[in-house]
Amino acid sequence: MAFFFQNVVNALQWGSFYALIALGYSMVYGVLMLFNFAHGDIFMTGAYIGFFVATMFVGLSATGILVLPNWLILILTILISMFLTSFVGMAVERVAYRPLRGAPRASAAITGLMVGIILETGNLALLGARRQKFPELIVSQTYDFGGVSVTNSKIMIVLVSIGLMIALHQFVRRTKWGMAMRAMAYDFVVVPLMGVSINLIAALTFGLGSALASAAGILFGIAYPVLDPYMGILFGWKAFVAAILGGRGSILGAALAGFLLGFIEIFVATIFPSTLRDLIAYSIILIILTFRPHGFFGEPYSAQLRL
């Protein structure tokens, strides 16, 4: 039994990353009907920005200029990085997507891939190929609940992720900006005629998605403290799968599918030989999509942002 719950804990942590990143894909699709294929690399950029902010604060504390406790550094790192990374997302939208808004969908998908490659190789050129170690902001403590090992960082990661998802939900649901986003998702031809600026809403959507990806990047850095410029590629793909599985454009669906993907990966590796993990995990997802081609919460011929 302990074995089972241990894997549930493992899957919850792993799924939170997929969920946070899948949200960014899903929101952009919901509003602009395009998949931002640079999103995995925005996640990577967010993790690196987090790395720099955290290293800066740790450095300031160490030299005694600005002594802050670690938990405060962590909160500041998450907030500042989310803020900065949202500008990266907005810049990507401005440079790579806005000029192509009338162009065929495939062109926009390809510019996304290119922006991704630019972010990866730009990072490589800037920092070199050496891996960076994310500073240890949380002194890892392992608690043992009847054979189930849970660390304080794991609890924090799952709670922060769920908190961010609720915050996003509230934002889209309860604010005027959120309402504009939902309206735009409903019809991006008519709504701009009512005086809602599509450029503003597109920037907002990219900014929000990127901020979440940045939070995911920092949490990832805490759990797996080795950062490299290509860390976002595979992760981006898998989170994209989660976004599709959740139903394109559905925020709730993306979050749930992210966790589901985490559970499937972990439990397949647990039950079957781990060599077959991705083979079996993604076959399962293929079968799900065969029966529900629009994902859990998606509907045919509609890209409404559902909440």
Next chain:
Amino acid sequence: MRKSFLVVSITASLVLAILLSACGGAAQPVIKIGVNAPLTGDIPKVGEGTKYAAELWLEDIKNAGGLDVGGKKYQVELVIEDNESKAESAVAANTKMITQDEVLVIVGPQASKQAVPAGEVANNYETPMISPWSTNPNTTKDRPWVFRACFLDPFQGPVVANFVTEEFGFTKAGVLYDVASDYPKGLAEFFKKAWEELHGPGSVVAYESFTTKDTDFSAQLTKIKDSGAEFIFTPQYYNEVALIVKQAHQLGWDKPIVGSDSWGSSELIPLCGADCYGLFFSTHYAAAGATGKTKEFIDRYNAKYGYIPDDVAALTWDAFGLVQQAIQNCGKITGDIKADRKCVRDALAQIKAYDGITGKMDFTQGNDPVKCAVIVKIDDKGEFTFYKSVCP
């Protein structure tokens, strides 16, 4: 009109190129040595060590006024190509260096993932190649033109199995390895075989794998923990080791984790920190406690580049030493690249007792040297210290 201009200009430049190369041939031939290294990609630190060791060697040659072959001094040039830590790029780099740059001999690639396919190219083009760090048997198997400067995976597997049995008296092993990479996969299999020969079938109680670029190993580690394994053997590269060891400890694992020579990078401790202290791995050499020539190399490297060289740098240094010895034993450089390559290969295969900084090497029993392995313990300061020597 434009077309004919193009044809004329291409022809003209071809003629010019032929003339120029003919002129080059008449002068003293330059000895070109190719280096196939992972300067970018998954294991850039390995590429850096390769490059630095090669440049250090070149510096010696330059200071001596060139390489002395049969009483004549020859200028030496290094052609360093990046293989991006990818098999296809390593193959492309070898092909380019052999056919375009016309190198005499190639040093590298380092990881078996690149060395196995790149060795095929060198062998087909009849160009001697020496991989300093690749421990997979397939690198040199049935390839008279391909050599290595290190020992083999089949040797390291039993070394670790014997060491753990003698040191801790364990009987149940857990293994975690990357199934998509030649080196860890090969070593995991050889270890499993050796362990089961010692402790009977079924004594490897958990045999778990993952694929390259995975970062979460919690499912596999939970399985290993649950299987009752007394230690984990993980023949992974340093970046994965840092993640595996940390996650194992977070899941409440407090038993030993043992590794192989791929752990021995100076990047391991910066990435892994205190989690790695007290762990063991088998390797080619240990920097702490070194004496003589080995110490001399370590001090020079440290003075120039600011850190203690890892095993890749040491083995690359030895590979260059072997290349130098072979070229000198060959006795003459004719400028006919085919004949010279053959001469160097034959000389390399006849080296009987090369006294390198990673031990004595004998190539007369095949293209894999006969030499010893070292068990290293990571001490409380994160230094790799010599623990034990294991000879075949």
